[in-house]
Amino acid sequence: MEPIVAAAVVAALVAVAVVVGFVGRALSGRKQRRRRADVTASDLGLDALAEVATIVQFSTEYCARCPGVRRALNGVVAGEPGVVLTEIDLTHRPELAARFRILTTPTVFVVDRRGVIAASFAGAVSAASVRTEIAALREPRSATPTSPASAMQGSSPRRHSDVIVH
Template structure:
């Protein structure tokens, strides 16, 4: 292979890598609507009357503590919303069951167990609260 051809191949590989990186960064943390799947209450642990923020994490996840704090604050600020964290290191079976390909991954589950939104990566507080706003508010007794 001639040096100009090798240089062209390297340049093409760098361009593809940069493009993949940009797409990955744009999609990270974005809200995706639930696709009709449900979450078993036995998998999620504590269940919220209005919603449950189910976070999938691992022991070695660097961004998971940040998301744990964020989701805990959001849950504390809204009545009937609970945050639960599932460690995939101990429950690897749930990664394939709920199609978790990266950590952190967060599912917004309504009171009936239906997934209403999915966040892969670090979500913004505004996106999480926006997804919560689509759910009915609990009536105080």
């Protein structure tokens, strides 16, 4: 092969790789459309889903971005009554990766109290994006008055962030 042709092929491959990298980075952490799927507490290794939202972080043992996302989500949960965070290691639960079509980690689901996936994010998601989804889940409930007993139940956040479900 001629050196000029070889150099052109290499340059074209590098250009394609750069474009794919930029597109992948631009799409990382954005809200994704998902087909309707329900999640049960037992799927997540929990006794019950949270009153407002259950944040589910899917990770793997060698995920480089997962610890940073976990810290950000812990910060979100700490300031949100009625919200629980749980982490599932897909290395040990590949059936969930197949069921929910998870192709990258971290992937974060915001699950409402009925078990419906309200939002899904692939890649490093921002705390602000998750807070926006939690606020949207609170919105329909704000029109209905709450009893003092139900207000007390949601007054302190429950954290399950150290739970790795195997």
